[in-house]
Amino acid sequence: MKVKVNRDSCIGCGACAAICDEVFEIDDEGLSVVKKEVVSEEKKQEVQDASDSCPTGAIEVEE
């Protein structure tokens, strides 16, 4: 699974980092950045939850 954040859509709410801080982090600009683009099996569900929780649909998940 691969994950990307569309920073043009991100509003920096922090939900993704709260759900999965191994993959998402809020950077100096106050926007989400992906720390690990390729996600392991055990983190898949967390990343999916983060994507589902993103209020602007900024998280793209690719199987």
Ligand code: SF4
């Ligand atoms: S949940 Fe969405 S809007 Fe909120 S910080 Fe993460 S990517 Fe940005």
